[in-house]
Amino acid sequence: MADSDSSPQTAAFWTQADALLRKNLTYQKRNFNANCRLISFPFVLCTLLVITQKLVDNEINKKSNQCGCQCIDTNGDGKCETVCGLQFSDLDQSPSCPIPSPLKWPPLLQVPAPQYRAVRSASNPSTDLPDESCRRTGNCPVTILITGTNQTLGQSLAASMFSPPSPLNSTNSVLGSDSTTKQDSFLDPAFIEGSLYNIQSQCTSNSTVTVSASLDVSKSSPFNFVKETVCVPSLNLWRNSSSEINDQIYRGYEKGNAERQYNELLGAYDFLNSNANNFNVNVWYNATNKDDYNGRIFLVRLPRALNLVSNAYLQLFQGRMVLEFIKEMPKPATKLRLDIASLLGTLFFTWVVIQLFPVVLTALVYEKQQKLRIMMKMHGLGDGPYWMISYMYFLVICALYMVVFVAFGSLVGLKFFTLNDYSIQLVFYFIFINLQISLAFLVSAFFSNVKTATVVGYICVFGTGLLGGFLFQAFIEDASFPKGWILFMELYPGFALYRGLYEFAEYALSGNSIGTDGMKWGNLSDSENGMSDVMIIMLLEWIALLFIAYYVDQVFSSGSGKNPKYLLQKFRKKRPSSFRRPSLGRQGSKVFVDMDKPDVVQEREKVEQLLLEPTTSHSIVCDSLRKVYPGRDGNPEKLAVRGLSLAIPRGECFGMLGPNGAGKTSFISMMIGLTTPTTGTAYVEGLDIRTQMDWVYTSMGVCPQHDLLWETLTGREHLLFYGRLKNLKGASLKRAVEESLRSVNLFNGGVADKQAGKYSGGMKRRLSVAISLIGDPKVVYMDEPSTGLDPASRSNLWNVVKRAKQGRAIILTTHSMEEAEYLCDRLGIFVDGSLQCVGNPKELRGRYGGSYVFTMTTSVDDEHEVEQMVLRLSPVLKKHTKWLEPRSLRCRNRMSALQMYSKQSRLQKAGSRFMRGVCPTPPWKMSSSRSQTQSSNSTRLHD
Structure with a gap:
């Protein structure tokens, strides 16, 4: 069947976009408070970091914590001057002092x-x-273990x-x-507050050694250390293999019942x-204190351990090597710098950035849950327009969020942002x-409930940060992983986000401590820098996930969905031509047609004739349309149409x-693309709903059974949006919107500019009807459009x-016979998924008229009482009694016939009220104690 010349022109891609x-911008403007709360999170977090930084x-x-100072009379005039330097400092103050000539410390063992x-113990019983x-x-x-092949x-x-030195002095004593x-050796704790040991193979009475260190750190006050040592004998024990040594070192850490007990070794040599x-x-050495839980690196007393074994070998075969001293590098006065944002920023900023994920996810699931997308x-x-605009819409929101986040962090002076190159941050974010x-x-394709999606989204937010901070970071810092x-x-x-933020934090922390810049583009080539790998991974994943998301959306989330192999089909670049042909789905399937109903048979013959000789006069042609829902939980399959x-x-x-459950909604759902037919098909404006539904949508209007509206948009904004989708522009758009608002009584009193969430149920219903009719669609589906309206609004x-019937086909479902007679040119009665009769109201009245049958x-036991009640309502009725088995289905059918075909008489009104009370559970029914085979009395009263 060819398209009609009067078909509305389809809105272009950019018009839809x-x-x-x-619509999105208007919706976003209405959510101003929510946006402020979203942006306030990084504001609050950065402010807290700044306050914490000030306190630290x-x-x-x-x-x-500053370099120690003392008031000294430097000129002998009785007046003191404040002199600061290493000689007046303690261990905590020494790192901040200027030290042009660091002290020379004797090398020590741990x-x-x-x-x-x-010692011998239960866990280490070595004799x-x-x-x-x-x-x-x-x-x-102190014990040393040794092994080797010789x-x-x-x-x-x-x-x-550990042989006794000769002569005995601090230089060659162990x-x-x-x-x-x-972290440094400007002041060694061993010479300030710790115990100092002199290790020998055997201690004697004269084995005490006095150790001194002197340095003129200032001309006015020399710096001298003098300390006596305690002699400790060494014990060298042979072991047959390195595995024995390793096992004994491992056993050196045993936990007692009350507190930790150690069996520590001085060291071991293989x-x-x-x-x-x-x-x-x-060489085995003790590195227990190399790192603490705060990430600080401590010096390891390893040089002396290596010197001892090297010197022993040289003395035995060639000569002698002496390790005289160790010292730090010279340094100027410094201040302790601790960047809290860099220390804590990796975890906190992960939460800040990734919280955009549940925001986008819930917005997408909301449209899906409320069926706004399919609407x-x-x-x-x-x-195409939906994906482009939705994606760019979220991208702009997220980009603005990140710009505000980085800008505010830089404005308050967080080194995490100011030291690292902004161009790297821009590309990374x-x-x-x-992605x-x-x-x-x-992910939105797998959720249909906003609350569930929100919970899962925020679990991902906090779970990612915590797993990154307490698991993933440990793997990054472990060189052996x-x-x-x-x-x-x-x-x-x-984790990719966490790794990138971790690299920013490390470079910012390092740059702040030594006064240099953070990460630059040249640093991406460093072997320890994982930023380049992260960017490549995220870029590839972005492209892959975007393609997969679009494919999944097309197959599962776009109304009735598409064939999973649709990407392999040839893409159509223009609107397909209209055509009809007999439905293949009808072949081999049982068609449920009652041959005793000539009007239904005549309708089928009319459809077959239209399929063979297509014309342009019929907008909708349904050909053996059938819908079967599969059985679940042991229930049989449901034949809906x-x-x-x-x-x-x-x-x-x-x-x-x-009646409810007759199949009307299932039929409408197939026609508007919510579900796919099991067999058969339908043609709308000559287009097959199975394969050309995207084109069918361009000439269709829908008033669904439940109002599908944006709560924060006004009635006018709804009509403007849907009018633009129907290719209305400029003055014609404004005129169409105003006429639609006036026609449904939503124009006066400021109602048109009131948010839809504040509408009453009847106002929402009228707005849904106006939406379905705007833009002159050629086919309109109205599912119970007058539900919830007062009599005046309904009229x-x-x-x-x-008025809207002119030039278009309308399918309307209703439970009101009065509404059907007033609006519909033809009526179709649905029962159990099949069409029982079809025709205009007068034809049906004439065909089934002559008498009105009221069946109860x-x-x-209650027969007489019911008969008297009915006769009081209409004395002219005649009684006809028939015995039948009680069936709730027959009751529903009789009720439908009564409500649909009886005149607006006293009997019809009273009978409708009565039947609503009786069916499907009548107050006069068989007692449960009686036999199931007992018949009930069906009384027919003829008018």
Whole structure:
């Protein structure tokens, strides 16, 4: 069948895009308060970080943390001057002092404290270890384990490492301390507040060594250290293999019942294959205090341990090597800098950025839950404009959010933002928000409830931050963790974001501490910098997820959906030509036609004739349309529509009547694309609803059973949006909107500019009818349009629908016979999914007229009472009694016949009220105690 020349021109791509953009901007303007709350989150977080930074700065810049000072009479005139320097400082103050000539410290070993030195115990029962009683006297030796392929060489080297020095002085004595190291050695804690040990193979009475250190840190006050040592004997024990040493070191950490008890070793050496011509050794050393939980790196006392074994080997074979001292590099006066934003920013800023994901997700699921997306599509909005505008809309919102976030963080002076190159930040955030939006589009296809989507979205937000901070970051900082697994974990967008923010934080923290810039483009080539890998991963995922999201949307989320193989089909670049042909779905399927109903048979023959000889006079042609819902939970399948054949010409309003569950809504759902037919098909303006539904939408208007409106948009804004989708522009658009508002009584009193969420139920219903008619659609579906309206509004609405019949086909469902007779040119009665009769109201009245049958089913005991009640309402009735089995289905059918075909008489009104009370559970029914085979009395009264 060819298209009519009067078919409305389809709105162009950019016209549809403009309509959706205008609607979104208006909707966004109405959500101003919600947007303010969204943007306030990074504002509040950055403000809290700034306040915390101020508090930390005040704490670390206290006088007690600055270089120590003292009032000294430098000129001998009795007046003192304040002199500051290392000599007046303690361990906490020394890092801030200017030190042009750092002290030379004697090299030390990390010696276990007396109460922790290795002894025989239950977990380490080695017989060559000292008895535990030495801990009570405090004279336990420090133990060194040795192994290698040459036991004689190993024991000889171990013995010479701690031989008594000659002459005895601090330079060639083996010194050690059990004090905890610091991040620098400007002031070594061992010489300030710790114990200093002199380690020898055997302590004698004259084995005490006095250690001194002196430095003229200022001309007026030299800096001198003098400290005596405590002699500690060394114990060298041979082990047969390195695995034995490893096992014993492991057993050195045992936990007692009350507190931790240690069996610590001084160290261990594996001389491997060393000999006179080859020196090869592995060294075990104590690095317990290398890192603390705050990420600070402490010095490790390793140089002296390496020097001892190297010097012992040289003395045995070639000569002697002396490690005289260790010292720090010179430095100017410095201030302690601690950037809180860089320390905490990775976790907090992950929450700030990723919270956009549930915002976008809930917005998409809201349109899906409220069926607003399919409502827009049914009024002509194509998938292309929807995706382009929706994507760009969310992209602009997210981009503005990120710009405000970075701008405010920079404005308040957070080093996280100011030190790192802004162009890198721009590229990183831009790629991620695109990836985030694509992921939201994909995930939204699997949710149909906003509350569920919101909960899942925010679980992802907080879960990503916590897992990143307490799990993923540990893997990043572990040099032994395979890089391949890091890259695999970064495939999850949340971890990719966390890694990028972690790199920003590390460079900002490093740059702040040494006074340099943070991350630059050149740093992306650093081997330890994972930013380049993250950007590549996110870019590839963005492209892949966007494609997958569009495909999933087309298959699952766009009304009735498309064939999963639709991408393999040839893309149509123009509107397909109209055609009709007999439905293939009818072949081989049972068509439910009652041959005793000539009007239904005649309608089917008319459809078959139209399919063979197509014309342009009929807008809707249904060919053996059938819908079967599969059975669930053990229930049989539900046959909702049984082989419906129907033809509706232009200018006709076709009324569909029938009880609830008769199949009317299922039929409408197939016609508007919400569900697909099981078999058969229908043609709308010559287009097949199975394959050409996107084109059908361009000439269709829908008033659904439930009002599908945006709560924050006004009635006028709704009509402007849908009018633009119907290709109305300029003055014609404004005129059409005003006429629509006036026709449904929504123009006066400011109602047109009132938000739809504040409308009453009747006002929303009238607005839905106006939406379905705007833009002159050629086919209109109205599902119970007058539901909830008062009599005056209903009468006015009927006039609107009646005027709208000209030039278009209308399918209207209703439960009101009065409405059907007033509006519809033809009526169709639906029962159990099939068309029982079809014709105009006068034909049906004449065909089934002559007498009006009022059928009532009751038990035998109540028969007389029911008969008297009915005769009081209409004395002219004649009684006809028929025995039948009680069936609720027959009751529904009788009720439908009564309501649809009886005159507006006293009997019809009273009978309708009565039947509503009786069916499907009549007050006069068989008692449950009686036999199920007992018949009830069906009384027919003829007027």
